[in-house]
Amino acid sequence: MDALTAHLDELGHGLVTTVQLTVVTTLGALLLGVVVATLRVCPVPLLRSVGMVYVEVLQNLPLLALLVLFVFALPTIGITFPLFTSAAIVIAAYEGAYLAEAIRAGINTVGVGQAEAARAIGLTFSQSLRYVILPQGLRAVIQPMGNICIALLMNTSLAAAVGVVELTQAANNVNLVEAQPIAVFTGAGLAYMLLALVIGRLTGTLERRLAIVR
Amino acid sequence: MSFLHTSFTRRRALTVAATAVTVALAAAGCGDGGSAPTLPGNAGGEKVAQSVFDAAPVASDAEIPAGSTMDMIRKRGYLNVGGSLDAPLLSQQNPVTGQIEGFDADMAKLLAKYIIGKPEVKTVTIGTQTREAMLQAKSVDVIFQTYTITPQRATQVAFAGPYLTSGLAVAVRKDETGIKGVQDLAGKTVIVGANTPAVTALPSAAPGSKQVAFATDPQAVQALLQKRGDAYVQDFTLLASGAKANPGMKVVGEPFTTEAYGIGLNREDAQFKEFVNNWLKKIQADGTWAKVWESTLGSVVEGGTPTPPAIGSVEGS
Numbered sequence: 001m002d003a004l005t006a007h008l009d010e011l012g013h014g015l016v017t018t019v020q021l022t023v024v025t026t027l028g029a030l031l032l033g034v035v036v037a038t039l040r041v042c043p044v045p046l047l048r049s050v051g052m053v054y055v056e057v058l059q060n061l062p063l064l065a066l067l068v069l070f071v072f073a074l075p076t077i078g079i080t081f082p083l084f085t086s087a088a089i090v091i092a093a094y095e096g097a098y099l100a101e102a103i104r105a106g107i108n109t110v111g112v113g114q115a116e117a118a119r120a121i122g123l124t125f126s127q128s129l130r131y132v133i134l135p136q137g138l139r140a141v142i143q144p145m146g147n148i149c150i151a152l153l154m155n156t157s158l159a160a161a162v163g164v165v166e167l168t169q170a171a172n173n174v175n176l177v178e179a180q181p182i183a184v185f186t187g188a189g190l191a192y193m194l195l196a197l198v199i200g201r202l203t204g205t206l207e208r209r210l211a212i213v214r
Numbered sequence: 215m216s217f218l219h220t221s222f223t224r225r226r227a228l229t230v231a232a233t234a235v236t237v238a239l240a241a242a243g244c245g246d247g248g249s250a251p252t253l254p255g256n257a258g259g260e261k262v263a264q265s266v267f268d269a270a271p272v273a274s275d276a277e278i279p280a281g282s283t284m285d286m287i288r289k290r291g292y293l294n295v296g297g298s299l300d301a302p303l304l305s306q307q308n309p310v311t312g313q314i315e316g317f318d319a320d321m322a323k324l325l326a327k328y329i330i331g332k333p334e335v336k337t338v339t340i341g342t343q344t345r346e347a348m349l350q351a352k353s354v355d356v357i358f359q360t361y362t363i364t365p366q367r368a369t370q371v372a373f374a375g376p377y378l379t380s381g382l383a384v385a386v387r388k389d390e391t392g393i394k395g396v397q398d399l400a401g402k403t404v405i406v407g408a409n410t411p412a413v414t415a416l417p418s419a420a421p422g423s424k425q426v427a428f429a430t431d432p433q434a435v436q437a438l439l440q441k442r443g444d445a446y447v448q449d450f451t452l453l454a455s456g457a458k459a460n461p462g463m464k465v466v467g468e469p470f471t472t473e474a475y476g477i478g479l480n481r482e483d484a485q486f487k488e489f490v491n492n493w494l495k496k497i498q499a500d501g502t503w504a505k506v507w508e509s510t511l512g513s514v515v516e517g518g519t520p521t522p523p524a525i526g527s528v529e530g531s
Contacts, residue, residue, distance in 0.1 A: 072433065075440035083426065083442070160408070161429040163437070169427060172343055172409050179367040181347050 003180035004187045014170025015191055021088060021156045021166060022195070026149050028092030033099025033145075034134070040104050043125060051100070058097035064158050066090050071162040087159035095152045102148060106141035107133055139210045146203025150196045157192075167191060262320045262509045270327045271496050273489075283486040284329050287355055292334040293326035296354035296478070299339050300430055302455045303510050304360055317510040318358040321377060324502065325356065325477075328493045342409040346370040349480050356490070357478030360449065362411050368530030372483070373476030374490035376523040376531055377503075381469025382412055382419075383450040387438060388462050393445055395467025399423045405434050405443035412447040415471050420447075435460055449473065454514040474528040491525050498522040 004011070039051030058066075070090045074080065081089065110133050118128035138145075160169035171188035175181050278284040287293055297318055299307040305318040314337055323333035340348050345361065348354050349371045360380075363373045386393045393399065399420035406412040408427040416423055426443050428434040431452055438446040439462050446453070450469045457465050477494075479487050497503045504519045512519060525531070 068433070072436050072440070075442075080440065080442075160427075162433075163405075163426040163428050163442070165427070169408065173413055173427075175343055176409055176411075177366065177414050179346050179364065179370050181343050185343070 003174065003178035003183045007174040007178070010174055011167070011170050011187070011191075014165060014167040014188075017084075017165060017170075018153075018156055018167040018192075019195070021084070021091070021159060021164070022149075022153045024088050025092040025095060025152060025156070028088065029095040029099050029148075029152060030145075032092060032096030033103050034138075036096060036100035037103035037107060038129060038134075040100065041107055055097045055100055058094050059101070063091070063094050063155055064161060066094060067158055067162050083163045084159075087156075087162060087164050091152065091155060091159070095148060095155070098148050098151070099145060102141045102144040103138065105144070106137035106139075108137075109140045110136045136212060139212050142203055142207040142210065146199060146206075149199050149203070153195055153199065154192065262315075262506055266502060266505050266509075267323065267327060267333050270324050270333075270502055271493075271500065272331050273328050273493070277489065277492070278329070279485075282489075283355065283480075283483055284489055287326075287329050288331075291330060292336050293322065293329060294353070294355045295322040295326075295335045295337045296340040296345065296348055296357040297322065297337050297359050299337075300432070301360065301452070302431070302459075303451060303514065305337075305358065315510075317378065317506060318360065320506045320510065321477075322356065322358045324497060324506070325490065325493060328496075345478055349478055352480060355479075359478070360473075360475050361478045362473045363476040363528045363530045365530045370481065372479040372481045372487045373528075373531045374479055374487050375476040375494060375525060376474035376528050377477060377494055378475045378507075379520075379523045380449050380451055380473050380475070382415055382447055382471045382473065383453050383465055383469045384467055385438065385446045385448070385453045385457060385463050385465045386444065387441070388464055390444070393466060396420050396447075396470040399445055399447075402444040403442075405437050405446040407431060407434050407448055410448065411471070411473055416447060419470055431456065435463065438463060451511045451515060458514050474523060474531070476528070476531050494525055 036051050036054055039047045040055070042048060042051075067087060067090050070081075071083065071086050074086075114132055114136065115128060118132040119125075123131065156166055157168035159166055160172065165173070167188055171184050175184040178184060273284070278288060297314070298305045299314060301316065301318070304316040305314055306316050307314050319335075319337070322335050322337070326335045327333040338348075338354055340354070340357070340359070342359070345357055345359065346367065349357060360378075361367075361373070363376055367373070384393065384396050384399065393402065396419050399416075400422040401424075402420075403424045403426060404416060404420065406416065406425050406427050408429050413425065413427060416425060426437070428437050431448065434446055434448065435456050437443060439460065446463070448456075450465070453465045457463050477490055479490065494503075503522050507519055
């Protein structure tokens with residue numbers, strides 16, 4: 001236990017970075033997810049293909065490979081982002097693909113009649129999406145989106161591999177001094193668990209508040 | 215929904231196209247990610263000659279009592295070694311032959327030869343975070359992984375040796391003139407290897423420096439060349455081999471720490487530790503140690519073969 005309490009400062013900084021990374025990327029991924037899901041159901045074939053290629057490419061590459069590519073390959077063509085920004089962009093883009101699929105599943109739960117009725121009363125495609133389809137579609141998939149957010153939280157630990165000192169990296173550094181892997185990583189694991197529980201509770205509450213009674 | 219309708223054939227064609235893009239990207243990733251194009255083996259070093267292994271000592275039956283760890287290993291027929299596959303000159307897998315080459319890897323083979331009679335090892339790649347746990351759980355017999363002996367670690371595991379000493383040094387880009395050694399690192403961004411002694415040594419050796427840690431040595435070298443930091447602090451021998459493979463980087467100043475590397479063993483097994491220490495003394499005395507050093511680390515380090523460190527000379531060993 002001493003191994004943990006003697007380094008609370010260092011671990012605390014790591015925890016804060018993990019939370020920051022999670023919040024920033026969740027927001028980015030949600031935005032991207034809605035946009036990409038919209039692309040995938042939109043009536044223009046070209047846009048539909050763009051959305052699909054995005055999802056297929058991002059979903060089918062390991063996140064670590066994407067991170068390493070983004071951090072080490074981009075500078076060779078003259079584009080260098082700070083490490084935290086790089087990690088945030090890549091994780092948001094990656095999780096955005098997963099969220100897009102969840103949101104698309106939500107859109108598909110909305111009855112065809114709803115879309116037809118929306119168009120019949122003169123709403124444009126984007127209006128029917130905004131006022132009719134998405135509000136119902138998103139509510140149907142709050143739980144899966146929450147799960148993806150928890151996965152996102154866990155995936156932020158991969159940022160350690162590209163030099164971001166988040167919770168996992170901080171735990172690594174503490175363990176290097178203390179050589180107490182079981183205590184140190186159990187502590188870090190509990191912190192991740194707590195964060196995941198918070199996300200879980202949050203999605204549970206949201207779902208109860210926003211559920212549509214059909 | 216009407217606006218969701220797409221023909222199935224078109225969708226399938228698109229999936230194929232997207233898959234192709236994925237595969238192409240992944241392939242490109244392989245090319246860029248493995249950013250150490252030159253094999254250190256080709257950078258001047260040569261493999262340890264078979265004759266060294268042939269001439270290496272084998273323990274007498276009297277040294278291996280029935281029921282001991284050594285006896286168990288001999289009966290099993292191979293030595294379970296915890297190590298790395300990506301440490302140039304120390305323990306790196308040759309992509310052509312699949313063999314693991316380097317100082318640590320060859321020492322492990324020599325120990326296997328000493329116990330079993332033939333250099334049969336099974337190398338388990340382990341992270342530096344889990345070494346203590348792996349030894350405590352007896353998942354590996356020994357760890358050869360530039361395992362720095364520290365008093366804290368010695369409360370968890372036993373160290374035979376030290377079998378090699380080295381130190382941390384500073385590398386910079388070729389065009390850098392402002393940094394001539396560790397004393398010039400204050401206020402600079404310094405790249406370090408994650409979970410290496412540099413992480414803990416830097417705050418006292420170079421106060422006011424900012425650390426950025428990367429998971430592997432090739433990544434750290436790449437990061438230095440891409441200006442993600444002003445300097446790279448790492449083990450001297452690793453830097454020397456890195457500088458040989460990458461003309462864009464150079465080593466400045468002398469090593470500023472002394473790291474004594476030990477062979478990690480289970481802490482409960484005093485008999486095995488004594489056995490390994492006796493083996494180390496033997497191969498140091500008969501010149502095997504020097505031969506292995508010359509054909510691995512000696513290929514990049516200038517100056518003659520060093521004297522092997524005295525067994526038990528470090529706190530914790």
